[in-house]
Each structure stands twice: as C-alpha cells, then as structure tokens.
Amino acid sequence: MSQAQIKVGIVGVSGYSGMELARLLSRHPNFSVAWATTDRWAGKTLGSMSAVGARLDSLVCATQEEGQTRFGDVQVVFLCTPPEVSIDLAPKILAAGARAVDLSGGFRLAAADYPRWYGFEHHQVELLGNAVYSLPEVTNSAEALRTAKLVSNPGCYPTASSLPLLALLRAGVIEPQGIIVDAKSGTTGAGRKGSEAMSFSEVADDFRAYRVGKHQHTPEIERILALGGVPDIKLTFTAHLLPVRRGILATTYGRLADGAGADATKAAEAALQAFAKDQPFIRVVDAESVTLHAVVGTNRVVMGVRADVERKVVVAIAAIDNLVKGAAGQALQNANLMFGLPETLALDDLMGHQP
C-alpha cells in the first residue's frame, strides 16, 4: 500500500452491509481501514468472525464507544447503522473533521416524510438538507461528492427499482401514472438479527409479501425519479421476502405510452440501452436473463424489458445484489467519487457468486 492511503473507519462492521463493506475495502488499493466498530465483536479480529481479505484479517474490532473517539483519525467514516444511530452520529463525525457516508435511511427523504415512513421525527433537519443523496447513475453527483461532507447512500429496493423505470420514463416509453413495482428480496436485506420470523425454519420453502402499502422505500423510489427528471410520480411498491440470502429482483409495470408501435419492445430496449450508455455497472439483457445469479457478488444492475402492445403494458425487470450495489458496493462507488478515484475502482473485478 502506498503512502497515499485514505484512512477510513467503519461503524457497525458486524452487520451484513458493514461486513460486506469491510470485505470490499480489504482489497481496495487506496482505502485503508483504520478502525471498525461493533460491540458484538469487540476485541475480536475481523478474520476470526468472517472471511475477509488478508489485509484486514487481523484488524481488531473496537467498541462503538471507542469508535466515537476516533472519528478524527480518519478521512471518512462509513455508517452501517440503523437510521436513528446514523442521525445521531453524523454530526459528531463532521464535527471531528471527517466526512461520512451513511448506508442507512437516515438522510434519504425530506424531513416531512420521516414520521410517516420511518416512524420518527428527524431531528437533524439542517444536516439532512446538506446531505448529498447519491445514486451515481441518476444523480450525476460526481462533482457534488468531491466536496460533500455527508453522503446518503440509496436503499436497495430504490436502486433496483428506479433505474429501469427512469430509463423508460425519460424516453417516454411509459406513462408516469399507474406504475407498479413488484419487488423481491433476499433475507440479508432484513439485517442481522435473530427473530422467529426470520429463522430458517420459517423462511425456507416460504415466500410472502411484507409491509404491503407502507414500505419506506416507496417515497425513496419516487424521490429518485424526481431527482432523475420525472417529478410527482406516485407509484405502488410491494416488497416480498425470497428464501435466498442475497439479491433483489424488481419486476416493474408501466402503461405503454400512446402511439407505441408494434416494435414497442425494441423501443423500450433502446431506452434501457441509452440509459446504460457509459454506465459501467449497468447491463441490459433480455428480460428473462435478468436473474439474481447474474448480479449476486457484483456491483452490477442487470435489466431487461418487454412490451405488450396488445395490453399496452411494459414489463421491465432489474436485479442487483442488495449488499453490494444495494449497500456496500454503492457506498464504495460513492466513496471512490468523493476522493477523485475511478468510479469502478475495486468494484469491476468482483467475482460473482454464480456457480
């Protein structure tokens, strides 16, 4: 490692996105993890708790309390914490002179949306206003990230759902009204916690919808579409729990815009291709080739589309790994941009989990 290493800290390394981030950082040429906190593993090495690259194998986990004394030792802190914790810690990190990337939902919506969708009042409204919400493929945030103090990393469902929809909306292929997102996620999206509902005996061989009509990612998808140039969308979003550990697949439905011809599928594909142009992490494939296997372990978004001219509906499907492009990978993508590094650094050579 060169002397130009950028020092980073991780708060909440024992969670699934925290550990995934540690693994990604363990093979990054420019970031060096100075400390990682988690009360659960305090005093233990990362390598003894999970398979991490050799470079971080012997890093000893610190307590959350110790971590708070070391914010000033690093240039950037990754918050892999629940929203309330992130909202509490972010100002302290900034006060210590470090920058922060928050992987939680703590800084993703307008303050007014928090009571309804997150169940609490946001008490850092000014900081929320200054946070840079960055889904790089949409927000063109490279420049803003260079100076951003607090970066808000998008949610997993919003990342998967918004990209194909925005491609089709921008191209006028679908109407803005009546959009449906039927999304399915693996269990790591629910975090690392022990509950009967998330136990193997209950989840294996099962499938179900959850938080129907009230999932907090609904307004976040709408916000991304607005940031991407299509405001005032009200869509329907349903989340389902898949009996797999990783991966999100979102099947989206939009009404085919008037005037579409028999080649509507071609036009829709062209819209996705245009959107994907120069985007290193987006792959456009046939709708039936959008699979979890194609994305798990990578920072990719794979998407495909089919139009049904008779029924005037466009079905666009997208998949991501919820822990990589849906969390830690996207956080690293943002961090690369924050420090002027290539966006794909240590992200485009990830090995997929496909057998």
Next chain:
Amino acid sequence: MSQAQIKVGIVGVSGYSGMELARLLSRHPNFSVAWATTDRWAGKTLGSMSAVGARLDSLVCATQEEGQTRFGDVQVVFLCTPPEVSIDLAPKILAAGARAVDLSGGFRLAAADYPRWYGFEHHQVELLGNAVYSLPEVTNSAEALRTAKLVSNPGCYPTASSLPLLALLRAGVIEPQGIIVDAKSGTTGAGRKGSEAMSFSEVADDFRAYRVGKHQHTPEIERILALGGVPDIKLTFTAHLLPVRRGILATTYGRLADGAGADATKAAEAALQAFAKDQPFIRVVDAESVTLHAVVGTNRVVMGVRADVERKVVVAIAAIDNLVKGAAGQALQNANLMFGLPETLALDDLMGHQP
C-alpha cells in the same frame, strides 16, 4: 374399504402431479386405484418409488401401453400427462366407457387459442367443446360434473390468480382494465424433468421471470374471469421461478374503482369474504399472512387484500400449493363432485407442510 369403491386409473403416475394424486387417493375412502401407468417405473411398486399411503404401497406400475388396454376396467381415468398426450388419450378413454379428468392444458382454452399459446392445432375440437372446465369455486360445476364425461382441471397459476381478482371484480372494487398479475411458483410446476436450467445448482439462490408476455396461463385466467361473470378482460401476467419446490403466490394489482372511500381496504376484504362464503377451501387473511407455508400440503386458497386509496390501487395476494389445489387436489375435488361425494372428502384433513 366397502364394496361401493369407485375404481380409478392414473395415467402418468410418476410425474409430480400424478404421484401427488396417488398419495391423495391412497387415503380416500371411496376411490380405489385399479392401475397406474408410467413407463419409467413400470414393474415397480409405487411404495418403492415414493412415500405413499399404505393402501397403495404395493401397487405395481404398468406401462402406458398396458394402461390403454385397461381404460374399460375403471370408472374414471386421471390424465397426468402433457397436453398432446391427453388430447390423444381422452377420446379412447371415453370410447372405452370410462370418464376422464385431464390435469393438463389439453382442454382448457378455446380451440382457436391453441396455436398461439400452446404451439399446436387442437385436433379434438368437438371433444374440447364438450369438456367441462371446472374450477368449483367459480364455475358452479357440481351439477355439470355429475354427468360430465371429460373434465378439464384448471392450471395452477389460473387457480391462484383468478379467485381474488374475481372476488374484487364482482364486487366492483377494482376496474376491469389494467389488471397486473405478478406470480411466483415453485419448481415442481415445471414438471419432473432433467435439464440444466432446472438443476439445483442453477435454481438455488436464484430468482427470475420466465415466458414473459407469452405464458399460456394468461388466456386461461381471462377465461375463468369470463366464466365467473366478468368477460373481455385483458390482463398482464408474469410468471417467476422461486427456489422452492412447491407453492404459488400471486400478487395481483387492480385499479381501485371510482368512488372508493377511505375504507377501501375494508370494502375489498368484504368482497373477498363474500366470495369465500361457503367455500370450504378458501381462507381470507391479512395480506401479509398469505404465505406458501399456509397452503403447501393442503387444498387451500389463502388470500388477502389491501387498498391504497391515495394511489388508487388494490393489491390482492393469493397462495396455493401448485400440486394440490393447483393440480391433484383440485382434480380430486372435481372427482368427488363427479361421483356425488362431498366436495371436501379426503381433502380437508390434509396435513400442511408448515413446520
């Protein structure tokens, strides 16, 4: 077993729905399996190939050819065969004086629909016209079944998808335009065949859509809605492959009809409850309690609904076991009615697979 036993034959017992039917029949008090055919297991006992009730344990499988000489020995033949085979065998069964229940898609659509959706011309058009398509909860077919010679048993996706939709359409809760069915099925729905695409290494930890925009169950769902009193529906149906062996969950989306009030969810639930009234196999629960675990191993349809007044959308979710209510159980339900037996006989005491 009493002398009043009704003799039955099973063609294609080694397939997943054939074997499930054998298991169901092995504990039925009035049906007695005289023979079961499958070239793959010919000469072997059912009990040596699969766990079946003690009564059928030592039944020796016959070849398909032998079976054709024994159609006249039984009162009813269950066809657990591909559509083309069913179309070929059904007239021979009737000619031999037996009745037939076809579990395939061979007699489910209008003749004109076969080339597009099944890829072949139907060459038994007259027989197709006389077949009784029976989804008992919709078709009120008890009387027609009493004398039916050929009964067409509905498909798995159509069974799961049509019931909640019909309940909402009949009650005027949703509009007939713009219905979306996003359905997910376990792997046994694809039949018992060896292919790389269906291998464990490819399916486990994965999820994907298939036959997008061209699944043959699309017109069958529309037909059921028409049979149930709501004609001329054109809906969008997308099938997905779940990494589970059994079970279908269909998430359906309809546009909330004008005039709905803030209590639209209540009205929608009332519509489901009204539909389920006196239907022994339908359970109405909260939308988030519709799970595969609640139905696998049983002949039940479990369904729930939520309306979003702001977005003017109704989300109704239904689940069934694709091999029971979606195939063999429903076939037995129909057979019970064909012979004047209680509809629920040997079907309402099934043990679910829920742990």
Next chain:
Amino acid sequence: MSQAQIKVGIVGVSGYSGMELARLLSRHPNFSVAWATTDRWAGKTLGSMSAVGARLDSLVCATQEEGQTRFGDVQVVFLCTPPEVSIDLAPKILAAGARAVDLSGGFRLAAADYPRWYGFEHHQVELLGNAVYSLPEVTNSAEALRTAKLVSNPGCYPTASSLPLLALLRAGVIEPQGIIVDAKSGTTGAGRKGSEAMSFSEVADDFRAYRVGKHQHTPEIERILALGGVPDIKLTFTAHLLPVRRGILATTYGRLADGAGADATKAAEAALQAFAKDQPFIRVVDAESVTLHAVVGTNRVVMGVRADVERKVVVAIAAIDNLVKGAAGQALQNANLMFGLPETLALDDLMGHQP
C-alpha cells in the same frame, strides 16, 4: 366422531412438535383434543396460526396457566415442552388423574446422567424411575404402555441412529466397539426460536457440526442399545445442522465382525430385514436410497447398509422425519398403544412431502 373419543390435551402446541402433533391428532379417529396450551397463541384459533385439519381449525389456544387447571379433563396430556417444564408438570398431570406422554428429554436418561448431559439435577427421581421409555420397535413396550402413567418419548437422533445399529449388533454383523454415528438434522430439531445462529441468512447455504462430543443424545442412543439387548456400548456421536427444515439422516459406522465373508453386505442387509420384520414403519432399501425425501411427512424409518470387507467396516444409513417418527408421530404411536388402538392408526396413511 363416536362417543368413544379419548380426550387429550396438548401443552406447548405452538412449538414445532406440538403443532405437528395437533395436525396428526386432527385426523385421528379416536383422539379428541379437548384443549391445547401456548402463551404465545393464547386466544387464537389453531387454524389461524397454522394449517391444521378441519376438525381442529377453530380450537382456541389456552394459556399454559389455564391448561394446568384442565389436566383432569382429559385422559392423556402430551407434553411438548422443554425438559425442565416437563419434569415440573408431569407429577401434576398424574396427580390430576391423567396420563402423560412427554416428548422432551425430561425422562429419558438415568438420573445420574442429567447433570452432565442436560446441565441440571433431576428432581423427580422416583417418577423418572417409573416412566416407560418407549421406542416401540426396540422396547416391546406395548404391554407396559397399556398401564403406563408417564411415557417418555425418544429423541429424534436416538430413534434414527439406534435402529440400524441394533439390527447389526443383534445379528453379530458389527463389533460393539468403535461405533461412529455421523448424524445430520434439519433446523426444526432446534425448536422454534429466534436467534441469529438459526436465522435464514446464517443457516442457508451453510453446514456445520454442533455440540461436538457433548450432545445429550449420545447416552440416549447407548441406552436404547442396552434396552435392545446390547449393553455397555460407548459410541461416538456427531450432530450436524442441515439447511433443510425437516429430516434426520444418520450415517453409522461399525467394525465388521471377524469371520465375515465376501457376502458381508448381504448378511448386513439380512440383519436389517430381520429387524424390520413385522415392523410397519421400518423400510429397508439400498443404502443410496435412504433419503430425507423418502421419510419427511411420514412416520417411517428408512434404512440401508453396505459392508466393505476389505476395510472391515459396515456403513448403515437411516433416515426419519424428526418431527414425526422423531417426535409427534412416535408420540402418537405410543399413545395408540397406551389405549389399545392399532399401532399404525392415523400414521400409515400420512402423505410424504416428496414432490
């Protein structure tokens, strides 16, 4: 249901073995569930919490405290409770005039074994001495069960492991020294509890050994062998956690006895066959046909064997459903015998979960 119904109560119905027992009882012609207790589901119907036969669908769960007032209302109480709770409740049940079947480990070992293997002193030593430990295929307990007040139902691993070993030991095919049992179980064996270790994200795609060298089922297997006529065995038992919900497969290794000829596999198979004779639930098949699919959902023990004359080792493999033959099914088998009913009643027509 006839007037001759035997009234039963279930303590702990919301656990996996409790619910499986309720499902089995819901289709039993002679037992009638008068009450079932569980604080978690108190006030709710069984049918609203799990798929149970129609007969028990509307049974309302009572609290554990209420249950204690109703011991005298029934002829037999099934204890689906942790060992400490069973030890506490059993004397109260007997005092109320009912009989008890305990599915826990509370009455399975000698009192002296409890501190080492269960971690507590047994405080009902006299009752323990009077309990009838019944693995019907070994203990010839039909007569003792007729008058037994307290019946101790065997553990899941001991049931699967001891039967093939005893068959081989009795026939002199293997030596009593050096026996190895390498057993693998599904997750429901760990009970219905929420813990990170048992969460889907941690268990799926994984496999591991647990309680290596100290599992409490080790002495229970040894006890069964002694009850079956082969005392003083000390064997090695290793338990592993499979990423499946149900089923145990035990691969056992014994040293081939001196004097075995080239036909040792045949002799070993003959030993299993002799053991299985007149045992309705034991099936002897080829060693490679012993699978979880062959047993899950049934009360069967499926077993097979191969001898390696060169290496002087016999490999015998057995499988059961841990919730049926390993718990609730065996409890019902014992209860059938307690009340003079056929051993197989409502157990030999179970539908397997094989697809």
Next chain:
Amino acid sequence: MSQAQIKVGIVGVSGYSGMELARLLSRHPNFSVAWATTDRWAGKTLGSMSAVGARLDSLVCATQEEGQTRFGDVQVVFLCTPPEVSIDLAPKILAAGARAVDLSGGFRLAAADYPRWYGFEHHQVELLGNAVYSLPEVTNSAEALRTAKLVSNPGCYPTASSLPLLALLRAGVIEPQGIIVDAKSGTTGAGRKGSEAMSFSEVADDFRAYRVGKHQHTPEIERILALGGVPDIKLTFTAHLLPVRRGILATTYGRLADGAGADATKAAEAALQAFAKDQPFIRVVDAESVTLHAVVGTNRVVMGVRADVERKVVVAIAAIDNLVKGAAGQALQNANLMFGLPETLALDDLMGHQP
C-alpha cells in the same frame, strides 16, 4: 497489464470449475487468458454467460476444436474437462509446447487403479508417471512445479479430507487404522449437467449418501496421505449430497493413539496448528466454527478438532469451497508456483460469500 503477461488457455470454460477459473484469472495481474473453449457457448462472450471480471467480459468463447489449434499460442492450458478428455488432450498440449494443469481425475492415481475406480484403462501411462500431482500444503511441490510439464490438480474431497488427517497422523495423535471420513458436498461438485436426480425439485430439502463404498476419491485420499509420509492407509470414505451449491465439509474420525492424556484435544489442536504453520490458506479454529460459510468464495481450508478421551476417538472437521480450493483456486495456486509467482497471488484477497 504489463508485457510480462503469461498467456493461458482454458479448455471447458462453461463447466463450473472452468468458469470459476475464468473469474479468478480475470483479476490476476500476471496471467492473461488468450482463449477459452466450450462448444456450448461458442461464439458468445464470457460476460454474456456469467458474471466475470471486466477484463474477460468480452472474451469470445471458441469451440473445443478451435482450441486444439491454439495450444501453441499459450504457455499453459487449464483442462476443465472430464478425465477421458484430459487424458486425450494432455499429450497434444505438451506436443504443442505448452504446459498443462489438469483439474480432472485423469492423472491422479496409479494406472492400476483406474479400471476399478474410474471404470477405464489409462492409456497414457508414461505421461501419468511424469505428471506432478500437487497439493501444495502436502506435496512440497513448489520446485517440481517450476519445471513440470503436466500438473495434476487434486480432487475436492481429497483436499478437504486429507489435510486434517495428515496433521493428526504425522503428530501421532491418531492411529492409522480405522479412519472414517464422512464428507458432504454441495451440488456443483457433480458438474453442470441436467438430470432428474440433480434437479432442484429432487435435491432441495433432501440429503443422501452416494457412491457408498466405491467413490473414486477414496484411493486419492490414501495417496495424499502416502505422499505426505503416512503410507498404506486404508480408510472408509462416504460422500453425501448437500442441498447447497458450493462447499465441502468433511467430518473425519480417527482412533486416539495410546498414551493420550486428558489434554488430548489440546494435543490434537497443536498438531493442526503445527501443520498450518506457514500455510497461508489453512485456518485452525474450534471444531464447531468449521462451516461452509467460512470458506465458500475463498481458497481457504478451515479446520478444527476435538478428542474424546473416554471413547478414544478424535473428530477432526475441515471445510473448503469445492470450486475454489477444491478445483480452480488450487489450480491457480499451482499455476502461481509453476511460474515462480507468489503462491497466494490473486487468491488471498477473495471475497467470501458469507453474508
């Protein structure tokens, strides 16, 4: 990439180990894949068929026939082919002036063992005699590899099973007689083929032993032990099929050598630690921490041990990823050594699949 790139070819890239090797090579700084063959994907890019690092994304697959004309273009060819094909191709590769690494069983045993264990006569006996069989942690093959023309890469089960056993045998902790290896593998070990037996519907929720008493990895484990200094071992090996895609866990049992004291577990652990010393890919942990999650996605061998002094048995457990340390990773480890590169290059920063 620098000019010093070593050109390599892959025969059979569409198999599971072939694709895993391509992924590993796509991020290796010194090896450059000149061509990769597979008739199934001929004409398609690697990136369109699987998630591979950006560098190999657009590599177009060649036919097997085309590959044979390009052996001379590269310095080393990796054979990811069935044994018979490897035996046929290896001499052609050497004749063309390239070196070969064979991932199959084609060059792993003595010629005399092939008829019994592989079912065919080996017709390249001289080449077999010259092949360098290399399990680096055992064979100290670094020097031999520098000049080896043909390298035989060990099997998956032998790699996992032999390492803990050899550690214990060398230290005299266990006796050489009576060793049992009870091993369990994920489905990718069976290769990428479509068969009913390997279909998801048949494998999910199941577990079974296979090739009991006749698996071809039995003599290979014995050979490794001999190469490692412990000749003439005859052990018992049983393979089982886990319902997971990747990973092998081997539970091994040895008889505790005479004279062991109460601290036999400590002595056994010390033996593993001594064996692991200076071995970058071996981790010694507690026996209950040996899991598939700890190794899948990595080139690691994780192992642990417990001794039972009372029963005089030592239980040692080891786990690997069958596609990495059990196939492609180990092949790359060998290739690193063949070309004088660090053994761990592009292998010690792999991201595990642990969530």
